[in-house]
Amino acid sequence: MRKLYALFVLCIIMPNLWSCKDKVEEQSELQPEKIDRKALVSRHNVNIKTLDTLASLSVGNGTFAYTVDVTGMQTFPEYYKDGMPLGTQSEWGWDSHPNTENYKFEETLVDYKQNGRSVSYAIQNKISERTKAATEFFRSNPHRLQLGNLGLELFKSNGEKVEPSDIKNINQNLNLWTGEIKSEFTVENVPVVVWTNCHQEQDVIGIKIQSELIQKKQLRVRVRFPYPTGAWTDLAAQWEGVRPYKSEIAKVSEQQAIISRALDSLQYQVGLQWKGKAKLTKQKDHYFLLHPEDNDTFEFTCQFSESVINKLISFDAVQISSKTEWDRFWKSGGAIDFQGSTDPRADELERRIILSQYLTKLQCTGTLPPQETGLTYNSWYGKPHLEMHWWHGVHFALWNRPGYLERTLPWYNRVFKKAKQLAERQGFAGARWQKMTDPYGDEGPSSVGAFLIWQQPHFITYAELMYRTNPTPETLELYKERVFATADFMASYPNFNTEKNRYELGPPVIAAQERFKAVETYNPTYELAYWHWALKTAIAWKTRLDETPNPDWQTVLDGLSPLPIQDDKYLAAESAPDSYTNMEYRTDHPSVFGTYGMLPESELLDKTIMKNTFDWIWNNWAWEETWGWDFPMTAMTAARLGQPEKAVDALFMDIKTNTYLKSGHNYQEGRLPVYLPGNGGLLTAVAMMCAGWDGLEEHNPGFPKDGTWTVKWEGLSKMF
Numbered sequence: 270m271r272k273l274y275a276l277f278v279l280c281i282i283m284p285n286l287w288s289c290k291d292k293v294e295e296q297s298e299l300q301p302e303k304i305d306r307k308a309l310v311s312r313h314n315v316n317i318k319t320l321d322t323l324a325s326l327s328v329g330n331g332t333f334a335y336t337v338d339v340t341g342m343q344t345f346p347e348y349y350k351d352g353m354p355l356g357t358q359s360e361w362g363w364d365s366h367p368n369t370e371n372y373k374f375e376e377t378l379v380d381y382k383q384n385g386r387s388v389s390y391a392i393q394n395k396i397s398e399r400t401k402a403a404t405e406f407f408r409s410n411p412h413r414l415q416l417g418n419l420g421l422e423l424f425k426s427n428g429e430k431v432e433p434s435d436i437k438n439i440n441q442n443l444n445l446w447t448g449e450i451k452s453e454f455t456v457e458n459v460p461v462v463v464w465t466n467c468h469q470e471q472d473v474i475g476i477k478i479q480s481e482l483i484q485k486k487q488l489r490v491r492v493r494f495p496y497p498t499g500a501w502t503d504l505a506a507q508w509e510g511v512r513p514y515k516s517e518i519a520k521v522s523e524q525q526a527i528i529s530r531a532l533d534s535l536q537y538q539v540g541l542q543w544k545g546k547a548k549l550t551k552q553k554d555h556y557f558l559l560h561p562e563d564n565d566t567f568e569f570t571c572q573f574s575e576s577v578i579n580k581l582i583s584f585d586a587v588q589i590s591s592k593t594e595w596d597r598f599w600k601s602g603g604a605i606d607f608q609g610s611t612d613p614r615a616d617e618l619e620r621r622i623i624l625s626q627y628l629t630k631l632q633c634t635g636t637l638p639p640q641e642t643g644l645t646y647n648s649w650y651g652k653p654h655l656e657m658h659w660w661h662g663v664h665f666a667l668w669n670r671p672g673y674l675e676r677t678l679p680w681y682n683r684v685f686k687k688a689k690q691l692a693e694r695q696g697f698a699g700a701r702w703q704k705m706t707d708p709y710g711d712e713g714p715s716s717v718g719a720f721l722i723w724q725q726p727h728f729i730t731y732a733e734l735m736y737r738t739n740p741t742p743e744t745l746e747l748y749k750e751r752v753f754a755t756a757d758f759m760a761s762y763p764n765f766n767t768e769k770n771r772y773e774l775g776p777p778v779i780a781a782q783e784r785f786k787a788v789e790t791y792n793p794t795y796e797l798a799y800w801h802w803a804l805k806t807a808i809a810w811k812t813r814l815d816e817t818p819n820p821d822w823q824t825v826l827d828g829l830s831p832l833p834i835q836d837d838k839y840l841a842a843e844s845a846p847d848s849y850t851n852m853e854y855r856t857d858h859p860s861v862f863g864t865y866g867m868l869p870e871s872e873l874l875d876k877t878i879m880k881n882t883f884d885w886i887w888n889n890w891a892w893e894e895t896w897g898w899d900f901p902m903t904a905m906t907a908a909r910l911g912q913p914e915k916a917v918d919a920l921f922m923d924i925k926t927n928t929y930l931k932s933g934h935n936y937q938e939g940r941l942p943v944y945l946p947g948n949g950g951l952l953t954a955v956a957m958m959c960a961g962w963d964g965l966e967e968h969n970p971g972f973p974k975d976g977t978w979t980v981k982w983e984g985l986s987k988m989f
Contacts, residue, residue, distance in 0.1 A: 304604045313623040315443040322352025324931045326443050328467035331634030333359040334644035335474050339439050341452030341463030343420040348433045350504040353942050354646040360635045361575045362414040365534040376403035377714040381777045384764040388695045390719040391712050404714045413651025415495045415505035416573045424487040448595040468587045469594035475587025477568040483561050490559035503647040516555040542581035543569035602670040602984050609979035624933020625948035633661050634673040642943040652705050656724035660898050660946035666734040667956035669984045684710025692758050699757025720779040720787040726803035728755050745814050756807035760821040771830045781860035792830050792843035795863040802868050832873050838882040856894035859886050866906030869989050880910050892924050897935040897947025900927045901954035908958050908971035916971040960985040
């Protein structure tokens with residue numbers, strides 16, 4: 270009895286540390302042991318042995334990142350540009366072309382009939398050549414910059430420049446626990462070793478090089494500035510352009526130099542500091558070489574700053590900063606350990622989890638919502654998509670690192686005025702959160718994005734997660750204005766259908782499954798469920814504050830349309846009775862899963878019908894035409910439906926967009942080898958599969974109980 274009582278106490282007082290086995294031979298095996306986090310993380314250190322353009326590795330600090338090839342630097346940008354580009358990006362590095370044609374944002378606006386009146390939407394307006402040009406101007410400005418290419422220039426003994434094929438005996442290792450990359454290779458049998466680190470509080474790269482090539486004058490450090498493309502993507506490999514940009518040596522001394530950069534709307538500095546003798550020369554416009562001398566070891570730092578650089582940092586300081594912060598990070602928050610599992614997929618899942626934590630920490634923990642390709646290279650001009658912020662950020666709260674999500678939330682306050690202006694322009698109350706946006710909260714015209722609404726309730730999700738972390742009056746006061754303005758818009762947006770006596774979402778609206786025409790679509794299922802949850806949560810916030818809710822919130826909540834059903838399955842949208850017969854509608858995100866995966870059970874939901882829907886989609890969906898976050902979303906729904914086998918299977922569907930590269934990046938296609946919503950989604954799903962959600966006492970609900978999975982975790986939080 271004493272042993273049983275001890276086991277009962279263990280389950281009650283230690284819910285965040287649990288090892289689950291289907292068959293336990295001794296009760297001692299149920300005693301939780303602290304996870305050896307260093308061993309867990311280090312067994313997934315990344316090792317690269319070949320010249321693989323999809324195996325680029327990155328160092329970074331959440332607001333700045335530097336991506337390298339097998340040399341540990343950005344030596345071969347042209348060779349890598351069609352694989353994983355060698356980027357150097359930051360949160361602050363944005364530029365805008367001058368508006369020489371005096372384009373007006375109003376030229377992107379087109380009126381649509383909504384709720385019996387005209388409502389303007391910023392779309393890709395193609396009514397004339399001028400409106401097309403205006404649209405492209407506001408889509409592409411501002412655009413995120415590639416701040417610089419920091420690489421090696423290597424030469425053979427005969428003076429010829431070293432090409433990628435000349436790099437031999439590659440042995441590159443990313444030490445996840447310290448954030449340091451060590452790159453070893455040879456050139457004509459001469460060894461080269463490069464250590465690469467990133468400072469964790471400043472945008473500084475620290476490099477140490479060891480090789481006889483230095484004394485032989487066959488190794489130089491190249492600092493070159495790519496020309497900004499201002500296009501959908503920027504692969505950091507375009508060197509020519511027509512804009513009169515400037516890059517000049519502003520200051521130089523025996524061991525330091527400052528290069529000043531001037532673009533259209535941005536000026537910034539690049540600071541170099543080195544140990545030992547070296548000389549900086551300008552080869553041509555935007556192209557500099559640092560020539561180390563008289564030693565087989567050369568170490569230096571390269572700092573990027575939007576303000577004047579007054580103090581440069583040593584390599585040792587950068588290395589210590591990286592080591593200290595990554596040690597702190599890995600010891601914080603949650604951890605999941607699958608050692609002892611016999612399922613052959615366990616090690617790979619653990620690898621993806623560890624690398625996804627590394628990548629999201631270095632790419633997505635700044636003060637802005639991230640872009641989908643993080644700080645590696647541009648997609649969609651480098652701009653954040655607010656509907657994706659859920660996938661970028663929610664996992665931090667579930668992994669008990671809520672500060673990283675919290676750090677992005679003041680941005681919503683900075684752009685709050687523009688969100689309210691958007692709602693006012695369209696005749697709605699409150700604040701309508703932008704879809705494709707920029708650091709300043711401006712709206713990027715988009716014929717799809719303008720009609721999306723599933724980003725709208727996200728802020729209430731983030732605020733609720735913050736309250737769950739810190740349930741105090743101070744938290745409520747901090748976020749309430751934006752929570753309530755979000756809900757005000759949500760109450761004013763639906764159309765009241767007098768014939769059916771209900772509130773409807775759209776038209777025009779585009780569902781998260783972006784396959785339905787805006788002007789024809791209404792009542793998408795996931796969005797209805799999200800509207801219901803968010804309005805109910807906003808009312809709960811008013812109750813916590815002892816304030817009276819806006820009566821419109823309850824009116825809309827009570828009168829919201831039911832989730833659309835046909836043939837015992839939830840439709841993607843009520844306007845799409847052919848949701849499952851039209852082949853096009855079996856592609857893209859199966860967003861109906863968000864209804865009971867991303868969201869908890871509600872009075873709108875019939876779990877039997879959701880199970881029917883899940884089973885049909887599982888067997889019939891065109892999974893090859895989906896995106897990286899669709900697989901973790903599917904796993905979340907499977908777990909909530911009590912199908913743990915399918916939850917795991919979903920994470921391992923053999924689909925191209927569910928590929929995780931050696932670096933841990935979630936590969937989608939040639940133009941998107943990086944897709945961080947997939948990594949964030951994975952972390953959200955596995956946290957739920959371990960810790961569960963509100964009202965569930967079962968541990969590890971997302972893993973099979975057939976004895977093949979040994980799941981030990983600590984420090985995770987439940988989802989709502």
